[in-house]
Amino acid sequence: MYSDLREWLKEVDDFGELKKISGVHWDTEMGPLTQLMHEHYKDRTPALLFDETPDYPKGYRTLYGHFSTLNRIALTLGLPLHTGKVELVRSYLEKLKDFKPIPFQFVKDGPVLENVQMDDEVNVLKFPVPRHHELDGGRYIGTACVVITKDPERDWYNLGTYRSQLYDERTIGLQITGGKHGRIHRDKYFAQGKPMKVAIVVGQDPLIYLLGASPIPEGMSEYDYAGGIKGEAIPVIRGKYTGFPIPASAEIVIEGETVPGEVKEEGPFGEWTGYYCSVAKPRPYVSVKSVVHRNDPILCCAPQHRPIDETVLLKCVTGSAAIWEAVNRADIPEVRGVWQHPAGLGVRFLVVSIKQRYHGHARQVLHVASSASQAAAYNGKWVVVVDEDIDPSDIDQVMWAITTRFDPVDDIDIIKKAWSSGRDPLVLPEHGNYNNRILIDACIPYNRMLGGDFPHVVDVSNQLKKKLMEKWKGLFS
Numbered sequence: 426m427y428s429d430l431r432e433w434l435k436e437v438d439d440f441g442e443l444k445k446i447s448g449v450h451w452d453t454e455m456g457p458l459t460q461l462m463h464e465h466y467k468d469r470t471p472a473l474l475f476d477e478t479p480d481y482p483k484g485y486r487t488l489y490g491h492f493s494t495l496n497r498i499a500l501t502l503g504l505p506l507h508t509g510k511v512e513l514v515r516s517y518l519e520k521l522k523d524f525k526p527i528p529f530q531f532v533k534d535g536p537v538l539e540n541v542q543m544d545d546e547v548n549v550l551k552f553p554v555p556r557h558h559e560l561d562g563g564r565y566i567g568t569a570c571v572v573i574t575k576d577p578e579r580d581w582y583n584l585g586t587y588r589s590q591l592y593d594e595r596t597i598g599l600q601i602t603g604g605k606h607g608r609i610h611r612d613k614y615f616a617q618g619k620p621m622k623v624a625i626v627v628g629q630d631p632l633i634y635l636l637g638a639s640p641i642p643e644g645m646s647e648y649d650y651a652g653g654i655k656g657e658a659i660p661v662i663r664g665k666y667t668g669f670p671i672p673a674s675a676e677i678v679i680e681g682e683t684v685p686g687e688v689k690e691e692g693p694f695g696e697w698t699g700y701y702c703s704v705a706k707p708r709p710y711v712s713v714k715s716v717v718h719r720n721d722p723i724l725c726c727a728p729q730h731r732p733i734d735e736t737v738l739l740k741c742v743t744g745s746a747a748i749w750e751a752v753n754r755a756d757i758p759e760v761r762g763v764w765q766h767p768a769g770l771g772v773r774f775l776v777v778s779i780k781q782r783y784h785g786h787a788r789q790v791l792h793v794a795s796s797a798s799q800a801a802a803y804n805g806k807w808v809v810v811v812d813e814d815i816d817p818s819d820i821d822q823v824m825w826a827i828t829t830r831f832d833p834v835d836d837i838d839i840i841k842k843a844w845s846s847g848r849d850p851l852v853l854p855e856h857g858n859y860n861n862r863i864l865i866d867a868c869i870p871y872n873r874m875l876g877g878d879f880p881h882v883v884d885v886s887n888q889l890k891k892k893l894m895e896k897w898k899g900l901f902s
């Protein structure tokens with residue numbers, strides 16, 4: 426597999442999905458252009474590499490839209506290209522079956538050390554940090570980033586994608602939602618009155634970013650998970666200030682510390698739900714102590730906007746796999762497909778298809794799928810279960826099942842007071858970060874299936890289909 430971001434970009438370029446663009450401004454041009462490209466090209470949008478940014482040296486680049494296509498997600502995870510949605514999730518799940526984490530490995534040197542700034546030399550503004558959306562409270566250096574923190578109680582380095590606002594040359598804000606691993610780490614340090622060290626990686630191997638933005642089990646380092654996926658240890662060096670493992674071939678790594686009680690207004694920022702959900706709020710910030718970067722560094726960006734944005738597909742693939750695995754772990758048989766829909770922000774519209782085997786099977790799937798993995802439990806909304814003849818990733822088929830097999834009195838359950846966050850536009854802070862969920866059983870009622878009295882579907886039989894496709898193949902080429 427590719428060893429770093431530059432090799433990954435070369436492969437993406439080779440299969441025709443990289444667009445290099447010069448002269449785009451860092452101030453509300455790169456982010457909005459990415460959104461407009463997405464609205465135009467949808468799931469065919471190329472990755473966008475911006476260079477020659479006004480006010481910045483040539484070669485200081487920004488990368489947007491890592492994961493707008495299934496192909497780029499497949500490449501990142503070492504899976505076959507040119508597959509369908511559910512097929513890609515299934516092949517990821519297959520890969521995870523034999524999965525064994527491989528611990529990261531310290532190496533002596535790496536290209537990330539080509540440029541080093543310590544203490545007073547530090548100037549994070551040397552990079553073309555964008556202001557992504559028109560109503561953002563400032564420039565954001567960390568969006569497609571990973572924030573490395575260490576659990577104060579054990580040897581666990583977590584890598585999480587949390588947005589990071591740039592205030593000045595040496596100060597960066599962090600927004601880490603309650604319940605996220607980096608936040609749990611920070612809460613533990615602060616409860617003891619201690620500062621927390623952090624390393625923020627803002628340009629890196631796309632696999633590290635993909636995993637930083639995905640639900641990886643508590644206590645497991647995303648480094649070790651990435652090693653397991655690549656089949657070899659991720660090479661790291663010791664951070665100059667934190668001593669933490671930082672990727673040896675990262676583009677840019679910023680280190681510093683965040684101190685209890687020291688806060689600055691953070692936000693607002695255009696968020697993944699497609700809204701500016703919160704006003705600026707005082708949040709802990711990072712005082713930067715060191716910056717290391719490669720020559721001609723690439724700053725990775727993922728601003729997010731109303732669907733479908735360039736980050737949601739990655740969450741749909743990894744989230745669907747995590748949910749499928751959780752349902753399997755609960756010993757529920759005959760799951761045929763899982764898909765979180767990009768237009769439903771991934772997590773907000775989940776569909777599972779099953780071959781029904783017993784009374785209550787569909788309801789069991791709904792309850793487990795909605796809660797057993799963080800990928801559905803955090804900020805979910807709609808969960809739908811359908812029969813095996815429905816492709817869960819085909820919204821037309823799902824709508825047909827809902828409109829013909831679902832009864833609004835009998836086939837609905839509601840979960841109240843589930844795990845949400847201030848990112849949810851319906852959440853009112855005074856009521857707490859809860860939301861309510863809807864579970865839809867759009868399967869043929871099992872007793873009617875057993876009784877054989879549910880109407881036959883109007884369709885072309887496989888036998889006739891084969892015959893006609895052969896006889897009239899010219900019509901379908």
Ligand SMILES: Cc1cc2nc3c(=O)[nH]c(=O)nc-3n(C[C@H](O)[C@H](O)[C@H](O)COP(=O)(O)O)c2cc1C
Pocket residue numbers: 568569583584585586587588589600601602603604605606607608637638639640641727728729736
């Ligand atoms: C582009 C992008 C930006 C994100 N920004 C944030 C953020 O600012 N704060 C946050 O808590 N989660 C954010 N997330 C979601 C987390 O990265 C995700 O929930 C991840 O699983 C968190 O890692 P953890 O489980 O190790 O805490 C973002 C995800 C993406 C793809």
